[in-house]
Amino acid sequence: MKVTVLETYFLSAPLPQPVRTSNSTISQVSEVIVKLTTDAGLVGIGEAHGPFLLQQGPAGLRTVGDIVQRITPLVIGQDPFHAEQIWQDLFGLTYTSVKGIPTLAKQHRQLVTAMSAIDIALWDLKGKAINRPVHALLGGALRERVPAYVTGFYYRDGERPDDLVREATTYLDKGYRTLKVKVAGLTPEADAERVKLIRKTVGPDVALMLDANQGWSLPTAERAARLLEPYDIFWLEDPMPWYDERGSLARLKTSTSIPIAAGETEYSPFGLRTMLTERLVDYLIIDSTWAGGLTTWRKAAVMAEMYQVPLAAHHDPQIHVHAVAASPTGFILESFADSTRDPLWFELFRERPEIVNGFMQVPDAPGLGLELREDTLEKYGVRIG
Ligand SMILES: [Mg+2]
Structure with a gap:
Protein backbone atom coordinates (compact mmCIF):
# COMPACT_ATOMS: atom_id res chain seq x y z
CA MET A 1 0.00 0.00 0.00
CA LYS A 2 1.32 3.40 -0.98
CA VAL A 3 0.12 6.96 -0.45
CA THR A 4 -0.87 8.46 -3.80
CA VAL A 5 -2.55 11.79 -2.95
CA LEU A 6 -2.10 14.32 -0.13
CA GLU A 7 -4.79 16.99 0.27
CA THR A 8 -4.77 19.71 2.91
CA TYR A 9 -7.64 21.91 4.08
CA PHE A 10 -7.80 24.76 6.55
CA LEU A 11 -11.07 25.08 8.47
CA SER A 12 -12.15 28.07 10.45
CA ALA A 13 -15.51 28.52 12.17
CA PRO A 14 -16.64 31.67 13.97
CA LEU A 15 -17.95 31.52 17.55
CA PRO A 16 -21.34 33.15 18.22
CA GLN A 17 -19.81 35.00 21.17
CA PRO A 18 -16.04 35.47 21.60
CA VAL A 19 -14.57 34.06 24.82
CA ARG A 20 -11.40 35.11 26.60
CA THR A 21 -8.53 33.36 28.33
CA SER A 22 -5.85 35.19 30.32
CA ASN A 23 -3.97 36.09 27.17
CA SER A 24 -6.23 35.80 24.15
CA THR A 25 -9.71 36.32 22.79
CA ILE A 26 -11.07 33.30 20.95
CA SER A 27 -13.47 34.41 18.25
CA GLN A 28 -13.10 31.39 15.98
CA VAL A 29 -11.85 27.82 16.08
CA SER A 30 -9.72 26.24 13.39
CA GLU A 31 -8.18 22.98 12.28
CA VAL A 32 -5.85 21.81 9.54
CA ILE A 33 -7.16 18.65 7.91
CA VAL A 34 -4.99 16.29 5.88
CA LYS A 35 -6.50 13.57 3.70
CA LEU A 36 -4.19 10.85 2.42
CA THR A 37 -5.42 8.56 -0.35
CA THR A 38 -3.69 5.25 -1.11
CA ASP A 39 -3.44 2.96 -4.11
CA ALA A 40 -5.55 0.50 -2.09
CA GLY A 41 -8.42 2.98 -2.22
CA LEU A 42 -8.25 3.82 1.49
CA VAL A 43 -8.45 7.40 2.72
CA GLY A 44 -6.80 8.41 6.01
CA ILE A 45 -7.64 11.66 7.76
CA GLY A 46 -5.53 13.65 10.18
CA GLU A 47 -6.04 16.89 12.05
CA ALA A 48 -3.68 19.57 13.27
CA HIS A 49 -4.30 22.37 15.69
CA GLY A 50 -5.14 25.49 13.70
CA PRO A 51 -5.10 28.54 16.02
CA PHE A 52 -1.36 28.96 15.72
CA LEU A 53 -1.86 29.47 11.98
CA LEU A 54 -5.00 31.53 12.37
CA GLN A 55 -3.11 34.17 14.34
CA GLN A 56 -0.92 34.73 11.32
CA GLY A 57 -3.83 35.30 8.93
CA PRO A 58 -3.67 34.59 5.18
CA ALA A 59 0.14 34.79 5.22
CA GLY A 60 0.21 31.92 7.73
CA LEU A 61 -2.01 29.84 5.46
CA ARG A 62 0.22 30.52 2.46
CA THR A 63 3.24 29.45 4.50
CA VAL A 64 1.60 26.17 5.46
CA GLY A 65 0.47 25.65 1.86
CA ASP A 66 4.09 26.12 0.72
CA ILE A 67 5.37 23.78 3.41
CA VAL A 68 2.86 21.08 2.49
CA GLN A 69 3.93 21.32 -1.12
CA ARG A 70 7.61 21.07 -0.18
CA ILE A 71 7.15 18.03 2.07
CA THR A 72 4.64 16.13 -0.07
CA PRO A 73 7.43 14.19 -1.88
CA LEU A 74 8.44 12.68 1.50
CA VAL A 75 4.92 11.23 1.87
CA ILE A 76 3.75 10.33 -1.64
CA GLY A 77 4.79 6.83 -2.67
CA GLN A 78 5.43 5.81 0.95
CA ASP A 79 3.88 2.86 2.76
CA PRO A 80 1.84 4.13 5.77
CA PHE A 81 3.36 1.28 7.82
CA HIS A 82 6.64 3.20 7.52
CA ALA A 83 5.14 6.02 9.57
CA GLU A 84 8.19 6.23 11.84
CA GLN A 85 10.52 6.77 8.86
CA ILE A 86 8.19 9.42 7.47
CA TRP A 87 8.12 11.10 10.93
CA GLN A 88 11.93 11.04 11.08
CA ASP A 89 12.19 12.53 7.57
CA LEU A 90 9.69 15.31 8.27
CA PHE A 91 11.11 16.11 11.70
CA GLY A 92 14.59 16.16 10.17
CA LEU A 93 13.52 19.13 8.05
CA THR A 94 13.21 21.22 11.23
CA TYR A 95 17.00 21.50 11.26
CA THR A 96 18.52 20.05 8.06
CA SER A 97 17.80 19.15 4.45
CA VAL A 98 16.33 15.70 3.87
CA LYS A 99 16.43 13.63 0.66
CA GLY A 100 17.15 16.70 -1.46
CA ILE A 101 14.49 18.90 0.17
CA PRO A 102 15.97 22.08 1.69
CA THR A 103 15.59 22.55 5.44
CA LEU A 104 12.51 24.31 6.83
CA ALA A 105 14.35 25.36 9.99
CA LYS A 106 12.95 28.89 9.88
CA GLN A 107 9.36 27.59 9.64
CA HIS A 108 9.87 24.65 11.97
CA ARG A 109 6.80 25.49 14.06
CA GLN A 110 4.46 25.40 11.04
CA LEU A 111 6.26 22.33 9.71
CA VAL A 112 5.52 20.42 12.91
CA THR A 113 1.86 21.48 12.63
CA ALA A 114 1.63 20.08 9.10
CA MET A 115 3.45 16.87 10.01
CA SER A 116 1.11 16.33 12.98
CA ALA A 117 -1.86 16.06 10.63
CA ILE A 118 0.07 13.84 8.22
CA ASP A 119 1.23 11.50 10.99
CA ILE A 120 -2.29 11.16 12.41
CA ALA A 121 -3.63 10.38 8.92
CA LEU A 122 -0.99 7.65 8.56
CA TRP A 123 -2.15 6.02 11.82
CA ASP A 124 -5.73 6.21 10.55
CA LEU A 125 -4.63 4.49 7.33
CA LYS A 126 -2.73 1.76 9.17
CA GLY A 127 -5.82 0.96 11.22
CA LYS A 128 -8.09 0.93 8.19
CA ALA A 129 -5.65 -1.32 6.32
CA ILE A 130 -5.81 -4.05 8.96
CA ASN A 131 -9.39 -3.32 9.97
CA ARG A 132 -8.48 -2.46 13.56
CA PRO A 133 -8.88 0.73 15.63
CA VAL A 134 -5.84 2.96 16.15
CA HIS A 135 -5.62 2.08 19.86
CA ALA A 136 -4.96 -1.55 18.85
CA VAL A 362 -13.25 3.75 23.28
CA PRO A 363 -14.20 3.30 19.59
CA ASP A 364 -13.87 -0.05 17.85
CA ALA A 365 -14.28 1.05 14.21
CA PRO A 366 -11.18 0.73 11.98
CA GLY A 367 -8.60 3.54 12.14
CA LEU A 368 -9.67 6.58 14.09
CA GLY A 369 -13.28 5.63 13.43
CA LEU A 370 -14.07 9.08 12.06
CA GLU A 371 -15.70 10.20 8.86
CA LEU A 372 -15.61 13.84 7.78
CA ARG A 373 -18.75 15.61 6.69
CA GLU A 374 -18.04 17.02 3.24
CA ASP A 375 -20.64 19.77 3.71
CA THR A 376 -18.76 21.01 6.80
CA LEU A 377 -15.46 20.94 4.92
CA GLU A 378 -17.06 23.09 2.26
CA LYS A 379 -18.80 25.40 4.71
CA TYR A 380 -15.73 26.27 6.81
CA GLY A 381 -12.77 25.07 4.76
CA VAL A 382 -10.38 26.18 2.07
CA ARG A 383 -8.02 23.83 0.29
CA ILE A 384 -4.43 24.92 0.88
CA GLY A 385 -2.43 22.16 -0.76
MG1 LIG B 1 -4.74 24.79 28.49
Whole structure:
Protein backbone atom coordinates (compact mmCIF):
# COMPACT_ATOMS: atom_id res chain seq x y z
CA MET A 1 0.00 0.00 0.00
CA LYS A 2 1.32 3.40 -0.98
CA VAL A 3 0.12 6.96 -0.45
CA THR A 4 -0.87 8.46 -3.80
CA VAL A 5 -2.55 11.79 -2.95
CA LEU A 6 -2.10 14.32 -0.13
CA GLU A 7 -4.79 16.99 0.27
CA THR A 8 -4.77 19.71 2.91
CA TYR A 9 -7.64 21.91 4.08
CA PHE A 10 -7.80 24.76 6.55
CA LEU A 11 -11.07 25.08 8.47
CA SER A 12 -12.15 28.07 10.45
CA ALA A 13 -15.51 28.52 12.17
CA PRO A 14 -16.64 31.67 13.97
CA LEU A 15 -17.95 31.52 17.55
CA PRO A 16 -21.34 33.15 18.22
CA GLN A 17 -19.81 35.00 21.17
CA PRO A 18 -16.04 35.47 21.60
CA VAL A 19 -14.57 34.06 24.82
CA ARG A 20 -11.40 35.11 26.60
CA THR A 21 -8.53 33.36 28.33
CA SER A 22 -5.85 35.19 30.32
CA ASN A 23 -3.97 36.09 27.17
CA SER A 24 -6.23 35.80 24.15
CA THR A 25 -9.71 36.32 22.79
CA ILE A 26 -11.07 33.30 20.95
CA SER A 27 -13.47 34.41 18.25
CA GLN A 28 -13.10 31.39 15.98
CA VAL A 29 -11.85 27.82 16.08
CA SER A 30 -9.72 26.24 13.39
CA GLU A 31 -8.18 22.98 12.28
CA VAL A 32 -5.85 21.81 9.54
CA ILE A 33 -7.16 18.65 7.91
CA VAL A 34 -4.99 16.29 5.88
CA LYS A 35 -6.50 13.57 3.70
CA LEU A 36 -4.19 10.85 2.42
CA THR A 37 -5.42 8.56 -0.35
CA THR A 38 -3.69 5.25 -1.11
CA ASP A 39 -3.44 2.96 -4.11
CA ALA A 40 -5.55 0.50 -2.09
CA GLY A 41 -8.42 2.98 -2.22
CA LEU A 42 -8.25 3.82 1.49
CA VAL A 43 -8.45 7.40 2.72
CA GLY A 44 -6.80 8.41 6.01
CA ILE A 45 -7.64 11.66 7.76
CA GLY A 46 -5.53 13.65 10.18
CA GLU A 47 -6.04 16.89 12.05
CA ALA A 48 -3.68 19.57 13.27
CA HIS A 49 -4.30 22.37 15.69
CA GLY A 50 -5.14 25.49 13.70
CA PRO A 51 -5.10 28.54 16.02
CA PHE A 52 -1.36 28.96 15.72
CA LEU A 53 -1.86 29.47 11.98
CA LEU A 54 -5.00 31.53 12.37
CA GLN A 55 -3.11 34.17 14.34
CA GLN A 56 -0.92 34.73 11.32
CA GLY A 57 -3.83 35.30 8.93
CA PRO A 58 -3.67 34.59 5.18
CA ALA A 59 0.14 34.79 5.22
CA GLY A 60 0.21 31.92 7.73
CA LEU A 61 -2.01 29.84 5.46
CA ARG A 62 0.22 30.52 2.46
CA THR A 63 3.24 29.45 4.50
CA VAL A 64 1.60 26.17 5.46
CA GLY A 65 0.47 25.65 1.86
CA ASP A 66 4.09 26.12 0.72
CA ILE A 67 5.37 23.78 3.41
CA VAL A 68 2.86 21.08 2.49
CA GLN A 69 3.93 21.32 -1.12
CA ARG A 70 7.61 21.07 -0.18
CA ILE A 71 7.15 18.03 2.07
CA THR A 72 4.64 16.13 -0.07
CA PRO A 73 7.43 14.19 -1.88
CA LEU A 74 8.44 12.68 1.50
CA VAL A 75 4.92 11.23 1.87
CA ILE A 76 3.75 10.33 -1.64
CA GLY A 77 4.79 6.83 -2.67
CA GLN A 78 5.43 5.81 0.95
CA ASP A 79 3.88 2.86 2.76
CA PRO A 80 1.84 4.13 5.77
CA PHE A 81 3.36 1.28 7.82
CA HIS A 82 6.64 3.20 7.52
CA ALA A 83 5.14 6.02 9.57
CA GLU A 84 8.19 6.23 11.84
CA GLN A 85 10.52 6.77 8.86
CA ILE A 86 8.19 9.42 7.47
CA TRP A 87 8.12 11.10 10.93
CA GLN A 88 11.93 11.04 11.08
CA ASP A 89 12.19 12.53 7.57
CA LEU A 90 9.69 15.31 8.27
CA PHE A 91 11.11 16.11 11.70
CA GLY A 92 14.59 16.16 10.17
CA LEU A 93 13.52 19.13 8.05
CA THR A 94 13.21 21.22 11.23
CA TYR A 95 17.00 21.50 11.26
CA THR A 96 18.52 20.05 8.06
CA SER A 97 17.80 19.15 4.45
CA VAL A 98 16.33 15.70 3.87
CA LYS A 99 16.43 13.63 0.66
CA GLY A 100 17.15 16.70 -1.46
CA ILE A 101 14.49 18.90 0.17
CA PRO A 102 15.97 22.08 1.69
CA THR A 103 15.59 22.55 5.44
CA LEU A 104 12.51 24.31 6.83
CA ALA A 105 14.35 25.36 9.99
CA LYS A 106 12.95 28.89 9.88
CA GLN A 107 9.36 27.59 9.64
CA HIS A 108 9.87 24.65 11.97
CA ARG A 109 6.80 25.49 14.06
CA GLN A 110 4.46 25.40 11.04
CA LEU A 111 6.26 22.33 9.71
CA VAL A 112 5.52 20.42 12.91
CA THR A 113 1.86 21.48 12.63
CA ALA A 114 1.63 20.08 9.10
CA MET A 115 3.45 16.87 10.01
CA SER A 116 1.11 16.33 12.98
CA ALA A 117 -1.86 16.06 10.63
CA ILE A 118 0.07 13.84 8.22
CA ASP A 119 1.23 11.50 10.99
CA ILE A 120 -2.29 11.16 12.41
CA ALA A 121 -3.63 10.38 8.92
CA LEU A 122 -0.99 7.65 8.56
CA TRP A 123 -2.15 6.02 11.82
CA ASP A 124 -5.73 6.21 10.55
CA LEU A 125 -4.63 4.49 7.33
CA LYS A 126 -2.73 1.76 9.17
CA GLY A 127 -5.82 0.96 11.22
CA LYS A 128 -8.09 0.93 8.19
CA ALA A 129 -5.65 -1.32 6.32
CA ILE A 130 -5.81 -4.05 8.96
CA ASN A 131 -9.39 -3.32 9.97
CA ARG A 132 -8.48 -2.46 13.56
CA PRO A 133 -8.88 0.73 15.63
CA VAL A 134 -5.84 2.96 16.15
CA HIS A 135 -5.62 2.08 19.86
CA ALA A 136 -4.96 -1.55 18.85
CA LEU A 137 -1.87 -0.33 16.96
CA LEU A 138 -0.73 1.65 19.99
CA GLY A 139 -0.59 -1.47 22.14
CA GLY A 140 -4.28 -2.02 22.74
CA ALA A 141 -6.83 -0.23 24.90
CA LEU A 142 -6.23 -0.67 28.63
CA ARG A 143 -9.70 0.66 29.46
CA GLU A 144 -13.13 0.54 27.83
CA ARG A 145 -13.93 4.19 28.39
CA VAL A 146 -11.84 7.25 29.08
CA PRO A 147 -12.80 10.09 31.43
CA ALA A 148 -13.25 13.53 29.91
CA TYR A 149 -13.32 16.88 31.63
CA VAL A 150 -15.08 19.96 30.34
CA THR A 151 -13.23 23.22 29.76
CA GLY A 152 -15.40 26.22 30.49
CA PHE A 153 -15.73 29.32 32.63
CA TYR A 154 -14.03 31.49 30.03
CA TYR A 155 -14.16 35.22 30.65
CA ARG A 156 -17.11 36.82 28.92
CA ASP A 157 -18.07 40.48 28.57
CA GLY A 158 -20.66 41.49 31.14
CA GLU A 159 -20.29 38.27 33.14
CA ARG A 160 -22.32 38.16 36.36
CA PRO A 161 -22.09 35.69 39.25
CA ASP A 162 -25.37 34.10 38.14
CA ASP A 163 -23.77 33.23 34.79
CA LEU A 164 -21.10 31.16 36.53
CA VAL A 165 -23.71 29.33 38.61
CA ARG A 166 -25.76 28.60 35.48
CA GLU A 167 -22.71 27.39 33.57
CA ALA A 168 -21.65 25.07 36.40
CA THR A 169 -25.15 23.63 36.61
CA THR A 170 -25.21 22.98 32.86
CA TYR A 171 -22.03 20.90 33.07
CA LEU A 172 -23.26 18.91 36.06
CA ASP A 173 -26.54 18.25 34.24
CA LYS A 174 -24.54 16.85 31.32
CA GLY A 175 -22.88 14.43 33.74
CA TYR A 176 -19.41 15.99 33.96
CA ARG A 177 -17.61 15.47 37.28
CA THR A 178 -14.42 17.34 36.34
CA LEU A 179 -14.59 21.00 35.31
CA LYS A 180 -11.84 23.38 34.21
CA VAL A 181 -11.95 27.07 35.01
CA LYS A 182 -9.96 29.84 33.32
CA VAL A 183 -7.83 31.98 35.64
CA ALA A 184 -5.15 34.69 35.36
CA GLY A 185 -7.39 37.01 33.33
CA LEU A 186 -8.31 39.05 36.44
CA THR A 187 -6.50 39.83 39.68
CA PRO A 188 -5.81 36.72 41.79
CA GLU A 189 -8.34 38.02 44.32
CA ALA A 190 -11.08 38.34 41.67
CA ASP A 191 -10.20 34.91 40.22
CA ALA A 192 -10.41 33.42 43.71
CA GLU A 193 -13.90 34.89 44.08
CA ARG A 194 -15.00 33.20 40.84
CA VAL A 195 -13.52 29.87 41.90
CA LYS A 196 -15.07 30.16 45.38
CA LEU A 197 -18.52 30.62 43.83
CA ILE A 198 -18.03 27.71 41.42
CA ARG A 199 -16.82 25.44 44.25
CA LYS A 200 -19.87 26.44 46.33
CA THR A 201 -22.16 25.65 43.38
CA VAL A 202 -20.72 22.22 42.48
CA GLY A 203 -20.12 20.99 46.03
CA PRO A 204 -17.14 19.03 47.37
CA ASP A 205 -17.30 15.94 45.11
CA VAL A 206 -16.58 17.57 41.75
CA ALA A 207 -12.96 18.05 40.64
CA LEU A 208 -11.99 21.61 39.71
CA MET A 209 -9.01 22.31 37.47
CA LEU A 210 -7.61 25.77 36.80
CA ASP A 211 -5.98 26.94 33.56
CA ALA A 212 -3.91 30.14 33.62
CA ASN A 213 -2.86 29.87 29.96
CA GLN A 214 0.63 31.04 30.95
CA GLY A 215 -0.77 34.37 32.15
CA TRP A 216 1.08 34.90 35.45
CA SER A 217 4.55 35.92 36.53
CA LEU A 218 6.11 33.63 39.13
CA PRO A 219 5.33 35.94 42.10
CA THR A 220 1.72 36.37 40.93
CA ALA A 221 1.35 32.62 40.43
CA GLU A 222 2.63 32.02 43.96
CA ARG A 223 0.21 34.58 45.38
CA ALA A 224 -2.70 33.21 43.31
CA ALA A 225 -1.96 29.63 44.34
CA ARG A 226 -2.09 30.65 48.01
CA LEU A 227 -5.49 32.30 47.47
CA LEU A 228 -6.85 29.32 45.49
CA GLU A 229 -5.58 26.47 47.66
CA PRO A 230 -8.63 26.52 49.99
CA TYR A 231 -10.91 25.46 47.11
CA ASP A 232 -9.49 21.95 46.73
CA ILE A 233 -7.94 22.41 43.28
CA PHE A 234 -7.29 19.25 41.26
CA TRP A 235 -4.60 20.82 39.07
CA LEU A 236 -3.22 24.19 38.11
CA GLU A 237 -2.39 24.29 34.41
CA ASP A 238 0.13 26.42 32.54
CA PRO A 239 0.72 29.03 35.23
CA MET A 240 3.63 30.90 33.59
CA PRO A 241 4.97 31.80 30.12
CA TRP A 242 7.14 29.56 28.01
CA TYR A 243 10.34 31.58 28.15
CA ASP A 244 11.29 30.52 31.66
CA GLU A 245 8.87 27.68 32.20
CA ARG A 246 11.50 25.26 33.44
CA GLY A 247 12.92 27.64 36.03
CA SER A 248 9.60 29.05 37.16
CA LEU A 249 7.68 25.74 37.34
CA ALA A 250 10.43 24.21 39.47
CA ARG A 251 10.18 27.15 41.90
CA LEU A 252 6.37 27.24 41.97
CA LYS A 253 6.24 23.55 42.79
CA THR A 254 8.21 24.16 45.97
CA SER A 255 5.73 26.78 47.17
CA THR A 256 2.28 25.28 46.47
CA SER A 257 0.50 22.06 47.32
CA ILE A 258 -1.69 22.32 44.18
CA PRO A 259 -0.61 19.72 41.57
CA ILE A 260 0.82 21.28 38.38
CA ALA A 261 -0.17 20.37 34.81
CA ALA A 262 1.63 21.57 31.67
CA GLY A 263 2.92 20.41 28.31
CA GLU A 264 0.26 21.38 25.76
CA THR A 265 2.50 24.05 24.23
CA GLU A 266 5.44 21.69 23.75
CA TYR A 267 5.82 20.76 20.11
CA SER A 268 8.32 17.94 20.15
CA PRO A 269 8.84 14.77 22.20
CA PHE A 270 12.06 16.31 23.50
CA GLY A 271 10.25 19.20 25.19
CA LEU A 272 7.87 16.69 26.77
CA ARG A 273 10.85 14.66 27.97
CA THR A 274 12.23 17.71 29.77
CA MET A 275 8.93 18.16 31.61
CA LEU A 276 9.25 14.60 32.91
CA THR A 277 12.96 14.30 33.62
CA GLU A 278 13.08 17.62 35.49
CA ARG A 279 9.91 16.66 37.38
CA LEU A 280 8.20 19.92 36.45
CA VAL A 281 4.68 18.49 36.24
CA ASP A 282 2.34 16.24 38.20
CA TYR A 283 0.23 15.76 35.03
CA LEU A 284 1.70 15.90 31.54
CA ILE A 285 -0.57 17.41 28.89
CA ILE A 286 0.07 16.42 25.26
CA ASP A 287 -1.52 17.74 22.10
CA SER A 288 -0.60 15.30 19.36
CA THR A 289 -2.26 17.61 16.82
CA TRP A 290 0.58 20.12 17.15
CA ALA A 291 3.42 18.13 18.72
CA GLY A 292 4.05 15.77 15.79
CA GLY A 293 1.10 13.40 15.77
CA LEU A 294 0.43 10.09 17.49
CA THR A 295 4.04 9.08 16.88
CA THR A 296 5.08 11.84 19.28
CA TRP A 297 2.39 10.73 21.74
CA ARG A 298 3.73 7.19 21.67
CA LYS A 299 7.28 8.34 22.41
CA ALA A 300 6.11 10.54 25.29
CA ALA A 301 3.75 7.87 26.68
CA VAL A 302 6.64 5.45 27.22
CA MET A 303 8.54 8.10 29.15
CA ALA A 304 5.47 9.07 31.17
CA GLU A 305 5.04 5.46 32.25
CA MET A 306 8.67 5.26 33.35
CA TYR A 307 8.27 8.46 35.37
CA GLN A 308 4.79 7.43 36.60
CA VAL A 309 3.21 10.68 35.42
CA PRO A 310 -0.46 10.65 34.35
CA LEU A 311 -1.13 11.82 30.78
CA ALA A 312 -3.88 14.21 29.80
CA ALA A 313 -4.81 15.21 26.27
CA HIS A 314 -5.25 18.75 25.00
CA HIS A 315 -8.27 19.20 22.69
CA ASP A 316 -9.47 16.75 19.99
CA PRO A 317 -10.81 13.92 22.19
CA GLN A 318 -11.97 12.06 19.07
CA ILE A 319 -8.29 11.43 18.24
CA HIS A 320 -6.76 11.34 21.71
CA VAL A 321 -9.25 8.77 23.03
CA HIS A 322 -7.18 6.12 21.22
CA ALA A 323 -3.92 7.37 22.72
CA VAL A 324 -5.16 7.84 26.29
CA ALA A 325 -6.89 4.44 26.24
CA ALA A 326 -3.68 2.66 25.17
CA SER A 327 -1.21 4.52 27.45
CA PRO A 328 -0.37 2.89 30.80
CA THR A 329 -0.58 6.26 32.57
CA GLY A 330 -3.29 7.62 30.23
CA PHE A 331 -5.69 9.59 32.37
CA ILE A 332 -8.15 12.06 30.86
CA LEU A 333 -9.44 13.86 27.75
CA GLU A 334 -10.36 17.50 27.30
CA SER A 335 -13.74 18.36 25.83
CA PHE A 336 -16.10 21.23 25.21
CA ALA A 337 -19.73 20.94 26.21
CA ASP A 338 -21.48 22.80 23.42
CA SER A 339 -21.19 24.21 19.93
CA THR A 340 -20.84 27.82 21.11
CA ARG A 341 -17.25 26.96 22.12
CA ASP A 342 -16.40 24.54 19.31
CA PRO A 343 -18.71 24.40 16.28
CA LEU A 344 -16.22 22.16 14.44
CA TRP A 345 -16.35 19.44 17.07
CA PHE A 346 -20.11 19.37 16.68
CA GLU A 347 -20.27 19.62 12.88
CA LEU A 348 -17.16 18.01 11.41
CA PHE A 349 -17.91 14.31 11.82
CA ARG A 350 -20.60 12.11 10.42
CA GLU A 351 -20.74 10.13 13.63
CA ARG A 352 -19.21 11.82 16.59
CA PRO A 353 -18.03 9.83 19.61
CA GLU A 354 -20.28 11.05 22.42
CA ILE A 355 -19.23 11.96 25.91
CA VAL A 356 -21.74 10.47 28.32
CA ASN A 357 -21.60 11.14 32.05
CA GLY A 358 -18.06 12.44 31.68
CA PHE A 359 -16.70 9.42 29.76
CA MET A 360 -15.96 8.68 26.12
CA GLN A 361 -16.37 5.08 25.01
CA VAL A 362 -13.25 3.75 23.28
CA PRO A 363 -14.20 3.30 19.59
CA ASP A 364 -13.87 -0.05 17.85
CA ALA A 365 -14.28 1.05 14.21
CA PRO A 366 -11.18 0.73 11.98
CA GLY A 367 -8.60 3.54 12.14
CA LEU A 368 -9.67 6.58 14.09
CA GLY A 369 -13.28 5.63 13.43
CA LEU A 370 -14.07 9.08 12.06
CA GLU A 371 -15.70 10.20 8.86
CA LEU A 372 -15.61 13.84 7.78
CA ARG A 373 -18.75 15.61 6.69
CA GLU A 374 -18.04 17.02 3.24
CA ASP A 375 -20.64 19.77 3.71
CA THR A 376 -18.76 21.01 6.80
CA LEU A 377 -15.46 20.94 4.92
CA GLU A 378 -17.06 23.09 2.26
CA LYS A 379 -18.80 25.40 4.71
CA TYR A 380 -15.73 26.27 6.81
CA GLY A 381 -12.77 25.07 4.76
CA VAL A 382 -10.38 26.18 2.07
CA ARG A 383 -8.02 23.83 0.29
CA ILE A 384 -4.43 24.92 0.88
CA GLY A 385 -2.43 22.16 -0.76
MG1 LIG B 1 -4.74 24.79 28.49
